[in-house]
Amino acid sequence: MGAERAIRRYRGWYVRLLRLYPRRYHERFGDSMAQTFTDLCRERSDSHRPLLAFVLWMFAETSAGIIKENLVAEHPVQAERPIGITLLAILALIGAPILLFAARIWIVIEHVGGLPLAIAVATLLLAPLYLVFSFAAWTLKPWGWALGVVVGAGTVVTMVLMLFNEMTNLIDEAPMLEIIAGGIIAVALVGLLLLRKPDVQAAFGRA
Amino acid sequence: MAEKRADAPLTPAVLHILLALSTEERHGYGIMKQVALDSQGRVRMGPGTLYGSIGRMVDAGLVRERPDRVDPALDDERRIYYGLTDRGRRALGAELDRYRDVVAVAARKRRSPHAVTDGR
Numbered sequence: 001m002g003a004e005r006a007i008r009r010y011r012g013w014y015v016r017l018l019r020l021y022p023r024r025y026h027e028r029f030g031d032s033m034a035q036t037f038t039d040l041c042r043e044r045s046d047s048h049r050p051l052l053a054f055v056l057w058m059f060a061e062t063s064a065g066i067i068k069e070n071l072v073a074e075h076p077v078q079a080e081r082p083i084g085i086t087l088l089a090i091l092a093l094i095g096a097p098i099l100l101f102a103a104r105i106w107i108v109i110e111h112v113g114g115l116p117l118a119i120a121v122a123t124l125l126l127a128p129l130y131l132v133f134s135f136a137a138w139t140l141k142p143w144g145w146a147l148g149v150v151v152g153a154g155t156v157v158t159m160v161l162m163l164f165n166e167m168t169n170l171i172d173e174a175p176m177l178e179i180i181a182g183g184i185i186a187v188a189l190v191g192l193l194l195l196r197k198p199d200v201q202a203a204f205g206r207a
Numbered sequence: 208m209a210e211k212r213a214d215a216p217l218t219p220a221v222l223h224i225l226l227a228l229s230t231e232e233r234h235g236y237g238i239m240k241q242v243a244l245d246s247q248g249r250v251r252m253g254p255g256t257l258y259g260s261i262g263r264m265v266d267a268g269l270v271r272e273r274p275d276r277v278d279p280a281l282d283d284e285r286r287i288y289y290g291l292t293d294r295g296r297r298a299l300g301a302e303l304d305r306y307r308d309v310v311a312v313a314a315r316k317r318r319s320p321h322a323v324t325d326g327r
Contacts, residue, residue, distance in 0.1 A: 025262065028262065029258040029261075032234070032235050032258065032286070033235070033254045033258050035235070035236070035284060035286060036234075036235040036236045036239065036258075040254075058253050058254065061253030061254070061256065062253060062255040064255060065253075065254075065256065065259050066255070068255075068259065
């Protein structure tokens with residue numbers, strides 16, 4: 001009885017996750033996928049094997065499918081790319097800078113409090129939002145890959161500046177964080193504005 | 208989606224799904240169970256991979272959706288079944304022919320899969 005309740009709860013979460021698929025795909029397969037998910041959970045539960053790890057695996061596997069189908073919805077060629085490679089590329093793109101920011105903010109939290117801490121937390125919140133934005137632009141716009149390159153270069157430059165400051169203590173901790181966050185966002189915005197121009201898009205070969 | 212030739216090489220997931228459907232129409236969970244059985248548990252396919260592949264196979268004309276119905280062995284929920292099309296059968300046949308050719312070449316070279324992995 002307890003297992004059945006857990007399965008119903010997991011199914012509710014899974015149904016919410018399925019809404020992230022492109023609308024057409026969700027309408028076509030959403031119900032069948034939820035049904036299959038329940039069948040697999042019941043099979044697992046009936047054979048007295050651990051359910052939670054299996055559910056987590058299915059959530060991860062379906063999340064990779066969601067990313068892939070969203071990419072395919074815009075760029076059909078992506079359908080040929082193995083799902084693992086797509087997932088790895090996305091994790092590398094989003095994960096590495098977030099880890100760097102998180103490590104940096106951890107250092108700040110260890111040493112300071114009050115306003116600088118609030119700024120650090122705000123930066124931590126802004127960084128993923130910004131990265132998600134740039135990733136969305138990279139994947140969903142035909143010229144988005146060029147924006148990704150611009151933003152990536154901006155990130156690298158600001159990270160180098162940050163490390164340089166770490167060694168020299170040229171600027172205080174909190175303002176440095178603001179400069180980093182502001183600098184990357186500025187680079188992204190300038191890149192976005194530039195890439196709106198048709199001649200710049202043509203220069204990247206994807207007008 | 209670009210139209211592919213029926214005898215174009217298949218991905219492992221598509222091959223296993225076609226094999227699972229080669230004997231009878233099945234719903235998603237039924238396909239998963241059959242794939243696990245056919246591969247002796249070596250191929251593990253989640254709903255994301257399964258339905259992504261099915262969607263592309265339907266679009267490519269390899270598989271078609273059948274009217275939904277109840278599976279008496281499971282519960283009273285109606286399920287969408289999938290079946291092979293003629294094009295799907297041809298694609299499966301062409302892929303199996305390719306595998307047979309590869310095995311024949313290996314046999315001519317007097318190499319079994321074990322000999323290859325053992326480095327003999």
